[in-house]
Structure formats: structure tokens, C-alpha cells
Amino acid sequence: MPSKSSARLAALTVAAVCAASAVTLASPAHAESVRIHDIQGDTRISPYAGQQVTDVTGIVTGIRTYGSSRGFWIQDPNPDADPATSEGVFVFTGSTPQGVAVGDAVTVSGTVTEFVPGGTASGNQSLTEITRPTVTVVSRGNPVPAATRIDARSVPAAYTPAGDPAANGSVNALPLRPDRYALDLYESLEGMNVQVSDARVVGATDPYTELWVTVKPWENRTLRGGTVYGSYDDRNTGRLQIQSLGRAADFPDANVGDTLAGTTAGPLDFNQFGGYTLVAGELGTLKSKDQRRESTRRQHTGELAIATYNVENLDPSDGTFAAHADAIVRHLRSPDIVSLEEIQDNNGSTDDGTVAADETVAGLIDAIEAAGGPRYDWRSVDPADKADGGEPGGNIRQVFLFDPERVSFTDRAGGDATTAVGVAKVRGKAALTHSPGRIDPTSHAFENSRKPLAGEFVFRGRTVIVIANHFASKGGDQSLTSQYQPPSRGSETQRHLQAKAVHDFTAKVLKTQKNADVVVLGDINDFEFSTTTKILEGRDTLWSAVKSLPRSERYSYVYQGNSQVLDQILISPSIRRGGTFSYDSVHINAEFHDQISDHDPQILRFRP
Template sequence: MSRNLRASMAVGAVAVVIAAIAAVPNAQAAGSADVVISEVYGGGGNSGATLKNDFIELHNNGSAPVVLDGWSVQYISATPGAGTVWQSTPLSGTLAPGGTYLVAEAAGTGGTADLPTPQATGAINLSGTNGTVALVSSTTLLTCRTAADCAADATVHDLVGYGTAVIHEGGADAPAASNTTSVARGADNADTDQNGADFTAGAPTPGVAGPGGSGSPSPSSSATASPSASPSDSPAPTSGPLRIHDIQGSGWVSPQSGKTVSNVPGVVTALRTSGTKGFWIQDPNPDDNPATSEGLFVYTGSAPTVAVGDSVLVSGKVSDYYPLGSGESASTTSNLSVTELGSATTTVLSNGNALPAPIVLSAADVPADYAPDLGGGNIESTPVTPSRSTLDFYESIEGMRVEVDDARVVGPSDKYGEQYVTVRPDQAVTYRGGTQLLGENQVPSGLLEVVPANGANPGVDVGDEFQGATVGPLDYSMYGGYLVAASTLGTVVHHHLAPVAAQPGSAKELSVATYNVENLAPSDPDAKYARLAAGVVTNLASPDVIAVEEIQDNSGATDDGTVAADQTLAKLTAAIQAAGGPAYQYREIDPVNDRDGGQPGGNIRTVFLFNPARVSFVDRGDAGVDRSTTATQVVKEHGEAQVTLSPGRIDPANPVWNSSRKPLVGEFEFRGQQVFVIADHFNSKGGDQNQFGRFQFPDQTSTVQRSGQAQVEHDFVQKLLAADKKANVVVVGDLNDYQFSPALASLTTGTADGSGPRILTDLITTLPVDQRYTYVYDGISQVLDHILVSPGIEDYRYQVVHVNSEYSDQASDHDPQVVQFRP
């Protein structure tokens, strides 16, 4: 990618450069009397080239030897932008009078002839047509990006701009080069500080290594001999035939996957010192293909020994690493891969090199669609097309340095220090600053995970900001898609998002709430119970009835056959009372051991808490009945609907409830009025394909079971209404699905497309669109929890109480909600 993006970033800087050139026509005050750049060739290894490598050649025009230790040759592109940096190759040795000095640079994949033995070797990929080369009496990278600034830099000993380079000496550039031509001085290597006059284009003629170059000249050396290394020196390593973009390729999987590659050049941009240890490298000389990334992760397995800014050559085996979930393989996973080098060996060429400028991510650059609709097909079978989708765009810059400025947090920090921001701040904004899911497969394209490389946890909440620049290589995680491994994190600005507090109902209103308390067990710390209790009392205003999901048994996740949860419930109700709430009583049905899904051994279930001072629970049915396996039935008694078991379960033997919680039905009486509450926790989305993965749109296999569960429950509610059309029915709980899903359509209308008669109203749909969420997952505000009411309940007040999901400090991962009405 990114070549086009970089070009757009450079436009403003180019205008400044051109203005500076007009003011200063001559980049050097006087010609060099000794060492000059005598020839430049950037077509090595390109199509039609004979030579495999680019090269720069120096010549000593003086009468005395020149020591080159601590010098360098440096290169910058023809039209440098504000973020463009010079690249450097260090020099050493002594250049004899009349001698030549050959610097080998990057190799291409073509060519048939090696260069003569060079005196220095670098990894600069010179342009074959246009660019600027400087001979510098220092190894410090130049910072000048105009002819005037370079002329003012005393360390610039000589300079040549060729083709259309904006930095050059004199009134014109040297001629453009090509894959078969270099630019070279005349036979006498004269330097008049006029690149246009001093250089001509012709066949490349790299010097032949000879005595007198890197050491003291020998008596037998001739005036035209080139420098050479002393016999004890080992040849400097040279770049291999492949560059990073060749390894990344224009597809989703590397064309070199499974192959061993040698001496891949790059600059170390970041280190990973925990987890899968390694480092990222990036080629500062991109190709012209927007689909090929210039970044690459190098897996070391132990703490990397390189440093950021090292110019390196890396050899190793190319692989496409797929992060795998339990029971997955590379062939079955829905995750995308990360191209990397493993079993790596690294040669450090130089230190302290400037890093390639990061690609700034913004709404103008990131596509509007997160993923293309391929009918469930594998995106890896299509070419990477950066303009098509966010997935394509990010694949095209995988491993490269990126930057996000003034990023708003849309998903809070978790315990691993991971959080989510948006690069499209105006996209699907919730009323509290998150980013919302507005439809099936409509993942917000601005979503981006941020993980600090140093392992710090910034503790941010939704609506907070990383002010300034957040910078690091772009990586991929199976849990949240693409992410910035942030070596630089913007300044954290907390906006202290206030928790929501529900408006209390009147004495004549019944209040019914739902709250998923996330695997609550007796072993959980008292602090969690206290937080949950405060949420019930302060934020939910002590509802009359609460359907609580994910109450675990007395032994928690220990799979020891325990199914009773009385200790869990005693601890919860005591905590609520200690927080100033009512003395809640409860009703529940112990599940059959290990039959209701959830955390293994936990035996999670739904439970009714109720305030006996406000509402009565109507117990029905023989106490000896096994309510875990016996279905409650709807009957009509004295002109009104009743259930045979209260508490009871809806059709628990139906296969739709396999490895899932069975709905809990309770009959309540409030101010002489009968109210049925059904507490739910439908099966989870576990097993669905990754929404950030390679199959688009992803297959959501869990939808079938939830839709079946919804249909069974719809039919039960329909029986209640058939027995009493004015029956007060409230359906609550964690339905694990969206308000626009087929499951909710089946629950409310009995048809997956919503075309049937509506017997339940999903109250989340009555809120303004930007308030429709109960849960924040992977930075996406979405609906999983619901309260639905039958047609007889018309005068109600409904509130979602945001106290958890938007915060890094959570008592649960779900937000509760409450409805108040007069039966």
C-alpha cells in the first residue's frame, strides 16, 4: 500500500522544496577538490539490467589520500515529503589519490552479473531513474530536504541529483538514469557543482577492486586503482535477492511461504519483548505496488538482540502464522494470518538509522466498508485491493509503521492492556462516545485495537482520548482484528464518563430488571459483590424483580458435581442489603450437572431476585417435581392464564436447549395484578467465524440454535396470550443476539423475517438509535441484553444503565437495564 498515501502526504512539502530551489540555484559553494561521487546506478536487478546490484562509486581527485572512516553515502528520494528520511551506508578505509571506491547497494531479483568486489556494502534501494545521493563526512543522517538546506550543511562533501530530483547541485539535475544506464562524471571526474553539466548517462562501469583503497596505497598501485579491503577483512554482507514487498506479495498469503530467504534488508522499527517475541523491520524504499506491504515481523522466540533504528539483513523461513483457537488448524480457522520470518538470523549493518515515516490513518484513508461481502467465501482467494475494504487496506500495510492522531477510545482497556479506538470519529457514534453496530455484518470500519508495546495498561474508558500521535507497526490479533503495537502512545486524556443511574419508579409502578453478573461464584472477591450490589441499589434503583444471569454453583468453576447455588445467592443478597438495598428473596432451579453450558463446572443459571415488600412470588406446582427436566405448561384457570410450575422451565428437553440455559418462568403478583416474567440466557456466539477474519461475511452457526430457542419461547408466550390476551408478560435477559437478528424476529413475531404478528415489543428498539447498546465487545457497542413486553403493557419507562461495559474497571461485562410500568 501506502505508496499512494505517502505521496499524498508529501504534496505540501514538495511545494516548499520547489520554492527553496528557486531561491538557491546552486547547492554547493565550490566543487570538491578531493573525493567526489563519480557514478550512480539504481537499476541493479531490475528488468533488463545486467548487474544485480545498485551502486555508488567515489573517486579521489586530489593528490593526498582521504580517510573515509566515519563518512557515509546517503540517499533520498527525488521529491522528499515532510516525513521522508535519508538512508545511509557507512564508509571506512582510505581512498588513495586517483583511486575509486565502490559502494554496493541493494540487489533486485534480476540481473546476471555481480559487481566487482565492493569496499562498502549497504542496503539502499536507489531509484533507477530519479533521486539524490550525497557524500557526507559523517554517519549522522542528513535532515535537509531542500537544495538550500543541503548546501548549508557543512557535512555534505558532494551531492548529485539525477532525473527529476528536487535536491541537486547547480541549475539542473544530472540526466535521468534507467535499468541499463547510470549517471557518471566525465573521464577527468571534474566537479563544477553543476550536476547537469558534470554528469552524463551511459552504460554502468563499476570500478574493479584494486590496492590502495581501504588501506595505505602499495608501491605497485596505479593512479586509477580502486580501493580494496585488506586480505584479513571478510567481505561485507550484501542484500539478498528479495525485499520485504517480495515476501509479502500482493496476496493475503506470502508467495514465499515455506521457503527460506536470505539477507532481507530493512530497518528495525519496533521490538516485541513479551509473548511471541521478535521485532518488526520495514524497507524504507517502497515499491510502486499499493497491495504489497513493506513491513515484516521477525519471530525470534527470545528477547530480540537488535535495537530500533538498526539497519539489518535478516535470513529465515517465511511462514504465514495463523493464531488458532481451541481445536483449530490453519486450514480450519477463520482467522487471518500474519506473514513473518522464523528461525531467523540477523546481521546488523548500522545503528541509529531514522525510521520510515508512519502512515497516518484517518477517515480519508480507511475504506468505508470493513469487509467485502464474498458470500461467505475466503478473502485469501482474492487479490489484496486496498480501496475495497478495511481488511484489504490493513493487509496491504501489515507490519508497517502507522500513526493515529487524537484517537477517541471506543472500547475500554481490558486486563491485558488492550483497548480500541476509532480512526473514523464520526462513524456510528453512540451518545456516550462509542462506535455502534447498526446492522448485521456492519463492523465499523474505523475500529482499530491499540496495544502498548511496553505492556502498560493505560486504563482508559469509552470517550477518553489518546491525544497526539499513537505510533507503531500494524499487527493482527484473532481477538480483535488489526491493531497498532504502539511503541509511542498518545497522551491519555480521561473524560470521566459518568455511570448512568436509572430514575426510580413510582410506588404504583412495578420495576423489572435484567443483569448478567459474569460468572459470579462464592470465590469471587468481596469487592465484586460490593460493586454489583452498588449497581443494583444506586444505578438500578433497587428494582422489584431482577433476572440475574450467570450465577454459578457453590464451587464455582470447579467441576465436582455441585449444582446448588445457595451460597452464591446468599452472598449476593447480603451484599445488596449491606449497600442499602432491600432484603431480596430468590427463586431458581438447579440445572442438571454440566448440561447448561457456560464455564465448565460452573453450572450457570438464571435466577429471580424479588423484593417481598413490594411484590409476591406465586409458587405453583408439586414441590417434589424435578423442575430441571419437567416443562411448565400454560393452563387457563378462572378466565386467566396460569403456569403449572412457577418457577418452571420452558420445554427443557427440547434439543434447542442443548448445552444452553433453559428459560426460567416466574409468576408474580403486584398490587393485585398478575405478571409473568421469563428470564433468559440464550446460547452464545461461540463457534461463529471471526468477524475480523478471512471468511466474509462470516458464518454464524450459533444463529440457528438461538433462532430455535426464540421460536420455542415465542410459542410459549403465544399460549399465555391465547389464555389471556391482556396477560402481562415481560421477557428479559441475555439473548446473545442483536435487535435486528433473525432470533429476535422469531421471538417477537414467530417468523425469522419479522413478517408475523408482533406479540412482544423489544424495548431497545424504542430508544434513539445512538442509545441502542448494552455491551461493548472488541470496541463495538452492541445489543445482547433485552427486555421485551407483551401488548398489554403500554405505559412504561425503559432505561439501559451503563455502569460496566464502557469502563476499564468493570464488575461485569454487561450493562443492566430496567423497565417500570403499571400492570
């Protein structure tokens, strides 16, 4: 029954918010109207996709007034008996909705559309919407349908079914089985009002005011409260992205291990960058774990300490030099050698042909000394302009920092952007033909990507060859929530070629000197269990030392709530079999909302 206030407004027409939508206040919907669960159906694609629907009834549960996908959600308060059919749907208005409020009973007429965030080429699942809507408000102030609880008990252990081979691996046409697969459960709740309670944060708040929680507190838990991604077959079903319908300024600054205490509730959306996302109209209260940044131990006198650290597009205009210096001095304890990734040229992203990075490196070295660290020396090879990928104009590259009081660098001239380093035998020992030098810089494997940087060091009379890497990124891979299952990881193709090139170079070193100490490290952009790593390791050529850590501590990066390995240090047999090495993934960035880089540094200590 319409309220008295809504009856007085029954004839009022509200101006259209854009050419594609209009809102009116009028009489109730017709009994024969299509219901929301009919539109959603029991697969991922609506049986009404592309068709006009009339007088679809529902209660407004949330309104989005920001971003490029503005509109509101409605939910049928009278569900059917089929758990596979959602009772909620998003009404896309294109601009800020006018004339509707949460709690309004409405009827909506429009076109059912399957919107694919990121476009069809992304492989993403689609979001069922009603577009070009005409909206009629029937009554105001109705109770919002109770939120469906998402918790450890309701979310299945299996992530998703395998895709249909006849549909190129797509799951779109498969009947939903929400009692068996996590993604099917989430799809069966698409557009509905859902809630999580006392959910632990497993992905820190990012610049886009979103974070990740888990509803399964013990699912592959890290010691610090995250969720480890340790296998392609174990994708952590309890993860869920959280956004808010409120002001960005009110969104909590959360770190991994914190808790959103109480209830977080709102419509369940699907977007390009997070998949299924709870868009909260009610946001829990942040309960801080007071997570602290880790510090590793200092190396002993006879130990050589080598670290890898991705400093995320560092250039002279950045205000993070002091923070990076503090990370290296206080948290890494001033390693003897530091491989830096993503050092940009002297004017950063300005694209004017500049490739030198001496000002960038000098700024960091000065900051390290000011923080109480050693006066590092450095070596690198400038790339050819715009040949190494990364931020356009930035000319990122790897750089070696080293403490000349502890380590000496063996300089051999001739290394440049396009000259390949080789392996020679000098007095019965393996030696680099150029130091520093680049491995296969003209190879197709490193096209538009960083070339590995090789350098020869001497520590207490023992030669150590270090190879710094920054492999091709995962850009373009299909997401874990892709409609194609298992998702395609097309970016691996280039990393496999890169891994083989570095493996083969290392194998040449070891063929020349069987007991050579070789350390291969950097941002490998792939997991310790990946084929990339297996190719890099080969048969007893290298071994990823991160695997010496307990599984709950193997991560250097957090993506979509998954704590995972991207940065690695691999060692030759002489180092591994010596039994004197120690490894640490030093968690100072990836778990924190105020990170200065998105990567955690890794450090290896051993006695050559």
C-alpha cells in the same frame, strides 16, 4: 554505509535465541535479494509462502519480547509504487530476540510463512512472517521509516469485499484494493509502522492490556463516546485495537470516551482476538473524559420495574458482592424484580457435584440490604450438574430477585431441572403449571446451555409472567476480520432453536389469555436486529423494547470497540400497546476498565 561501531562488530556472532533463529553481524545484503513488498504481494497470501528467502533488507521498527509470538518487525525504507503491497513484515524468532535494536538495518534469511492466529479452523486471516530466521545487522542507529497515518480520510467507508464463491467465500486470493475497503487498507499496511493521532477510545482497557480506538470520531457515535454496532452491513471501519511494546504497568486504564492524545505509533500486527492491531512503540497520553456510571430513575408507585443483569459468574468467593449491590440499589434504584444471569453454585468453579446456589444468592441479598436496598426474596431452579454450560463446575443459572413489599410470587410446586413448565387456564387467566419452572429443559435447543426460567408474579392485583433467559454464546463464530466474508455465525443455529422455544411458549400464554402481561428478558447473546430476535418476537408475540431507544443508545456490551446489544427485554402486546412503558440501558460496566461485569443491566418500567 555501516557506522564505525557496526564495522567493529562486523565479525561478531550472537548466540541463537532458539533452535529456529540466529543473529549475526556481517556485511550488507545482496542487490538481487527479494524485497519485503515482493514477499507481501498484492493479496493476503504471500507469493513466496513456504519458500526460503535470502537477505531481505529492512530497518527494525519494533521488537516484541513478551507473549508467545516474540520477534521483531522490519520495514523497507525504499517502498515501491504499489499501494497494495506492504513494506513491513514480522520476523518470528520464537523467544526474546537478541542482538537487534530498533533502528538497526538488517538482512534476514528464512522461510516465508502464513501464520493463522487461532488455527485454520478459526477462519482467521493469516499473518505473513519470516520464520526460522538468520539475521545480519548491517548498521545501527538508522532513522525508522516514517509512520503511515491512519485517519478518517484514509480509511474507506466500505469494510471488506465479498469473498470469492469459488474459494468458499475467502478473500485471501482477491487483489487488495486499499482505496476501497478498510480491511484491504489495513492488510496493505500489515507489518508497517503506522500511527493514529488524538484517537478516541471506544473499547476500555481490558485485563490483557489492550484497548480499542476509532479514527472516525463520528462513525455511529454513541452519546457517551462509543461506536454503535447496528447492522451486519455496517461494521465500523474506523476501529483499531491498540497494544503496547512497553511495560504492562505503563499501559493506560482507559474508559470509553477517553482519548489517546497525541501520537500513538508502531507496527501494524494481526492477532486472533482483535484482528488488525497497532502495537505501539510510542503511546499517546490518556486524556480522560471522566466518564460516569449512569443511574436510572426510580419507578413510580404504580409502575412495576423489572431489570435483567448478568453478574458474570458470581459465586461466594467473589469480592464483588458489595459492588453488585451498589449497582442494583444506587444505579438501578432497587427494581421490583431482577433477573440475574450467571449465578454460580455455592463453590463456584469447584467441580464436586454441588449445584445449589443458596449461599451465592444469600450473599448478594445481604449485600443489597446493607447498601440500603430492600430485603429481596428469590426463586430459581437448580440445574442438573454440568448440564447448563458456562464455566466448568460453576453450574450457572438464572435467578429471580423480587421485593416482597412490592411484588408477590405465585408458587406452584413441581418445577425442577428436567420438568417442563406448561400453561394452564385458571379462572379465565393464563397461569404457569409450575412456578418457578423451566421451559423445555430436555430439548436439544438447550443442550449444554441455560434453560429459560419462568415465574408468575402479582403486582397490584395484576399477574405478570416473567421468563428469564441466557441463550447460547457466540463462541466459535468467525470474526469480523475473518478471511471468509461475510463471516460465518454458526452459533446462531442453537440460539434460533432457543428463540423459537421461548416464542412458542409465550404464544401459548397469549393464546390462553390474549391480554396477558409477559416479559421475556435476559442475556440473549444476540443483537436487536438479529434473526434470533426476530424469531423470538414472532408476529406480534413479543417486541424488543430496546428498540424504543434512539439508535445511539442501543447497547449493553462492548466487544472489539463495537457497542452492541446482547441483553434485551421483550414485552407482550398488552404492555407495548398500553403506551406506559419506559426502557433504559444503564451503562455501568461495559464502557469501564474496572467493570464488575462485562454487561450493562437493562430495566423496564410499566403500569400493568
